Amino acid sequence: MKLVELYPARKEVISNIQRIISSSLNLKDIYASVVNELKKVMAFDRVSISIPIEGDNQAITFVASVTSTINVLEEGKPYPLKGSLLERILLTGEPIIVEDTKSGSHSTNGLFYKAGIRSRLGYPLKVRGRVIGSINFSSMEPNHFSTTQFPLLEEICPQLAMLTENTLLFEKVTLSEERYKNLYNNARLAEEQLRQEKEKLDYVVDVLGIGLCLMDRGMNILWANANLPKVWGLTELPKGARCRDVFQCTEAYCPVARALESAEGRYREIKTLVRDGRRRYIENTAIPLQDEKGEMGRVLVLSRDITQREKRLRQLSLLRELGQALHKTLNIEKLLNLILTSVTAGQALAFNRAFLFLVDEEKGSVYGKAAVGPSSGEEAARVWQDVSQRYPTLEELLKEVMEREPLDSPLNVKTRLLVYPLNKEEEIVVRCVKEMRSQVVKEAATDPRVTREFREFLGSKEFVCVPLVVKGGAVGVIIADNPYSMEPITDDHVHLLNIFAGQAALAMENAETYKSLEEKIEQLRETQERLCRSERLVAMGEISTYIAHEIRNPLVTIGGFARSIEKTKPEEEDVATAARIIVEEVSRLEKILGNIKDFSKPQEPRKVRVDINTLLEDTCCLTEGYLRERGINLIKNFSPGLPPTFLDPAQIKQVLLNLVKNAVESMEEGGTLTVQSIREEQYIRTDISDTGQGMAPEVMEKIFTPFFTTKTSGTGVGLVVSHKIVDDHDGKLRVSSVQGRGSTFSMLLPITE
Amino acid sequence: MTNILVVEDEKNQALLYRNELSAEGYSVSVARDGREAVTMAKLNPPDLLVLDINMPGMDGIEAMGKILGENNRIPIVINTAYSSFKDNFMTWSADAYIVKSADLTELKKAIKEILEKRKAQ
Ligand SMILES: Nc1ncnc2c1ncn2[C@@H]1O[C@H](COP(=O)(O)OP(=O)(O)OP(=O)(O)O)[C@@H](O)[C@H]1O
Ligand SMILES: [Mg+2]
Numbered sequence: 110m111k112l113v114e115l116y117p118a119r120k121e122v123i124s125n126i127q128r129i130i131s132s133s134l135n136l137k138d139i140y141a142s143v144v145n146e147l148k149k150v151m152a153f154d155r156v157s158i159s160i161p162i163e164g165d166n167q168a169i170t171f172v173a174s175v176t177s178t179i180n181v182l183e184e185g186k187p188y189p190l191k192g193s194l195l196e197r198i199l200l201t202g203e204p205i206i207v208e209d210t211k212s213g214s215h216s217t218n219g220l221f222y223k224a225g226i227r228s229r230l231g232y233p234l235k236v237r238g239r240v241i242g243s244i245n246f247s248s249m250e251p252n253h254f255s256t257t258q259f260p261l262l263e264e265i266c267p268q269l270a271m272l273t274e275n276t277l278l279f280e281k282v283t284l285s286e287e288r289y290k291n292l293y294n295n296a297r298l299a300e301e302q303l304r305q306e307k308e309k310l311d312y313v314v315d316v317l318g319i320g321l322c323l324m325d326r327g328m329n330i331l332w333a334n335a336n337l338p339k340v341w342g343l344t345e346l347p348k349g350a351r352c353r354d355v356f357q358c359t360e361a362y363c364p365v366a367r368a369l370e371s372a373e374g375r376y377r378e379i380k381t382l383v384r385d386g387r388r389r390y391i392e393n394t395a396i397p398l399q400d401e402k403g404e405m406g407r408v409l410v411l412s413r414d415i416t417q418r419e420k421r422l423r424q425l426s427l428l429r430e431l432g433q434a435l436h437k438t439l440n441i442e443k444l445l446n447l448i449l450t451s452v453t454a455g456q457a458l459a460f461n462r463a464f465l466f467l468v469d470e471e472k473g474s475v476y477g478k479a480a481v482g483p484s485s486g487e488e489a490a491r492v493w494q495d496v497s498q499r500y501p502t503l504e505e506l507l508k509e510v511m512e513r514e515p516l517d518s519p520l521n522v523k524t525r526l527l528v529y530p531l532n533k534e535e536e537i538v539v540r541c542v543k544e545m546r547s548q549v550v551k552e553a554a555t556d557p558r559v560t561r562e563f564r565e566f567l568g569s570k571e572f573v574c575v576p577l578v579v580k581g582g583a584v585g586v587i588i589a590d591n592p593y594s595m596e597p598i599t600d601d602h603v604h605l606l607n608i609f610a611g612q613a614a615l616a617m618e619n620a621e622t623y624k625s626l627e628e629k630i631e632q633l634r635e636t637q638e639r640l641c642r643s644e645r646l647v648a649m650g651e652i653s654t655y656i657a658h659e660i661r662n663p664l665v666t667i668g669g670f671a672r673s674i675e676k677t678k679p680e681e682e683d684v685a686t687a688a689r690i691i692v693e694e695v696s697r698l699e700k701i702l703g704n705i706k707d708f709s710k711p712q713e714p715r716k717v718r719v720d721i722n723t724l725l726e727d728t729c730c731l732t733e734g735y736l737r738e739r740g741i742n743l744i745k746n747f748s749p750g751l752p753p754t755f756l757d758p759a760q761i762k763q764v765l766l767n768l769v770k771n772a773v774e775s776m777e778e779g780g781t782l783t784v785q786s787i788r789e790e791q792y793i794r795t796d797i798s799d800t801g802q803g804m805a806p807e808v809m810e811k812i813f814t815p816f817f818t819t820k821t822s823g824t825g826v827g828l829v830v831s832h833k834i835v836d837d838h839d840g841k842l843r844v845s846s847v848q849g850r851g852s853t854f855s856m857l858l859p860i861t862e
Numbered sequence: 863m864t865n866i867l868v869v870e871d872e873k874n875q876a877l878l879y880r881n882e883l884s885a886e887g888y889s890v891s892v893a894r895d896g897r898e899a900v901t902m903a904k905l906n907p908p909d910l911l912v913l914d915i916n917m918p919g920m921d922g923i924e925a926m927g928k929i930l931g932e933n934n935r936i937p938i939v940i941n942t943a944y945s946s947f948k949d950n951f952m953t954w955s956a957d958a959y960i961v962k963s964a965d966l967t968e969l970k971k972a973i974k975e976i977l978e979k980r981k982a983q
Contacts, residue, residue, distance in 0.1 A: 661943035668964020
């Protein structure tokens with residue numbers, strides 16, 4: 110039994126580990142330092158962290174010991190999970206000791222035995238009750254580990270677990286970022302290929318679709334193929350036409366003239382003209398040729414309509430631009446708004462309206478999340494005019510969207526009312542999620558995929574529905590249509606929207622991961638705080654041990670003899686009274702000692718289903734007389750219909766009494782005490798507010814420190830014990846205070862089923 | 863007469879136990895530390911042992927081990943100022959674990975119960 114000597118060492122180790130963990134976020138460094146600390150209080154030859162690989166029957170040694178040279182289960186190399194120590198721990202959530210690898214029943218034992226390891230200890234790493242892996246110690250001696258190591262590990266493992274989980278999460282974020290980058294690269298690659306293709310085409314005279322003509326030095330057209338007038342939108346080629354009749358060159362720059370001047374190389378230009386109200390791009394390439402005399406007296410001109418290709422290039426760079434914009438925010442609400450704006454912006458995908466539906470796995474439904482677009486034709490004309498004037502470039506528009514809170518349009522409200530259960534496959538939204546393929550509807554009125562309800566909601570004849578797919582599952586759906594411009598939805602549009610949806614889905618996943626990462630960091634912070642407190646409690650355990658010994662003993666003697674005197678029924682009344690007073694005072698002191706014992710060896714709360722308001726009512730009843738005596742006015746403000754919670758009524762009552770007592774003690778001149786209950790997310794919050802003297806910041810910092818008190822008759826344990834009890838209920842205790850005005854203590858208890 | 867051996871290093875407290883337990887009709891002898899307790903128990907085996915555990919040296923525990931080694935039929939009541947180690951020591955085959963108090967009712971009750979149980983066997 111080395112328990113007692115270990116006390117100070119253990120306290121130091123815990124406090125060191127706490128410091129180490131808060132010092133950086135690099136798991137390996139932290140882990141190495143933690144192992145060094147652990148070595149001070151625990152003997153072992155190897156240590157590692159093992160985690161299961163998601164969806165695979167394998168496990169991986171995440172970090173092998175940095176302090177040992179024993180080489181078994183190489184770091185980062187997967188090994189079969191089946192039969193391993195980790196598998197058992199995952200199953201039971203309990204620590205395991207292998208007394209001797211020579212005879213142990215786990216699959217990995219043989220490996221360890223060969224490496225000279227005889228005994229092992231695996232301890233679960235749990236995050237919120239879920240086992241995410243284990244920390245494994247090994248020793249070269251058999252029967253080396255025992256359950257006496259458990260309390261120490263119990264103290265440290267939640268932190269290590271949280272940290273490991275965080276690291277894994279970070280890796281996940283990095284991974285999806287990597288995938289993101291790949292997507293960009295693919296887009297860029299396609300662009301590059303197109304460029305090369307274009308280059309190649311410049312040399313190969315592909316007669317199909319290319320206008321060809323041969324000119325002499327005088328810029329007279331000697332010959333032209335049938336394509337030339339088509340490319341230039343002419344019905345026929347005028348007889349004896351000259352260069353500028355067809356090519357509409359500017360004087361300053363004419364590729365034909367250039368080609369003739371230099372008599373070598375090729376010259377190229379791209380001409381833009383508007384035909385039938387649409388923009389067209391035509392590329393001209395001039396190639397000098399030898400004439401009959403062997404001089405460079407001829408020029409061959411190739412004209413190609415590159416509108417389609419130009420458009421694709423433009424689209425690709427647009428996609429890249431949009432992708433980059435989506436990458437700029439990790440705020441999910443803003444991101445969704447950005448996605449919808451990209452679908453509808455004139456400079457981007459240019460649909461009239463866009464709707465976003467998201468999958469709720471838990472509820473098994475798809476629901477309308479948001480929509481962007483005008484509600485009528487008139488509004489459309491006005492808004493589009495307005496937007497294109499105010500934000501000439503896409504970049505400016507997206508920037509504005511990022512900074513502005515989304516407006517609640519009628520369309521948006523209508524969309525948010527839609528919910529479809531995931532088994533209602535006749536709904537096109539559900540079908541799109543299930544099949545993970547885009548659905549193009551040309552004729553909503555007759556298309557069997559469209560239900561009447563949905564047709565009436567959307568009100569458009571033609572629309573497209575594309576899934577948002579990540580990791581092989583659909584997380585939502587985008588619907589887009591053009592009810593105002595009536596522009597038909599082409600394959601091109603659908604294709605573009607599909608690629609964009611892929612980017613959008615990835616960005617959404619990124620944002621979600623980030624959100625949970627933020628939550629994890631918050632959790633880590635909380636665990637850290639808790640560890641800080643447990644450090645103080647260890648200190649307190651030592652003090653209480655000391656007090657118990659140094660004070661309890663003389664108290665026994667004093668009180669014991671006083672009792673003896675009392676029992677003899679002394680004749681003199683003075684003596685009897687004195688003995689009685691001693692007995693009373695001693696038992697009061699012993700009771701205080703009993704209290705101190707309570708938090709060095711905490712009692713498990715005995716939880717039962719309780720209506721918090723009833724408990725509050727009881728407590729108020731208990732204190733009413735006490736309050737009246739002190740001229741304190743009690744205001745009760747209980748929210749009706751709060752769900753019942755599981756708690757230990759005696760312990761929680763103790764907390765409430767401690768808080769009320771403190772509140773009363775802060776109002777020496779009387780005042781108002783308000784007791785309020787209210788729901789706050791997944792907690793029930795009870796506020797005890799006073800109009801007393803409040804606390805200075807320096808005081809507030811220390812109120813949860815054992816034995817801290819500002820009162821002459823205080824012991825400074827009320828809040829420490831209260832905090833411990835609330836902690837044992839997985840709750841929180843919050844304080845706010847204004848000096849001279851009063852304080853509010855809030856107790857939050859989780860709502861559990 | 864039932865013979866009780868009290869192991870208690872504090873003189874005044876030992877006196878208290880001697881008085882109070884004698885008044886209950888027991889014959890009480892006192893040992894000041896573990897070593898004395900072992901010798902006394904060997905010379906004159908008591909019917910019951912009341913043992914204080916002095917945490918720092920833990921000699922009470924050692925004494926208990928020795929005495930039980932010689933004669934494992936002697937019932938033992940641990941009477942100590944340390945409340946927080948109850949769970950650990952209970953497993954050490956003591957018959958009762960009592961946190962010291964000026965009120966000796968609990969100690970007396972435990973002694974009486976253990977002796978009655980022994981007699982019934
Ligand atoms: N409602 C309050 N208003 C102002 N100060 C408070 C309030 N509650 C607590 N405090 C401050 O926190 C300190 C610690 O409170 P705590 O209840 O732990 O100990 P205590 O009240 O001093 O003693 P006891 O153990 O008898 O309750 C108090 O001494 C006081 O300075
Ligand atoms: Mg108090």
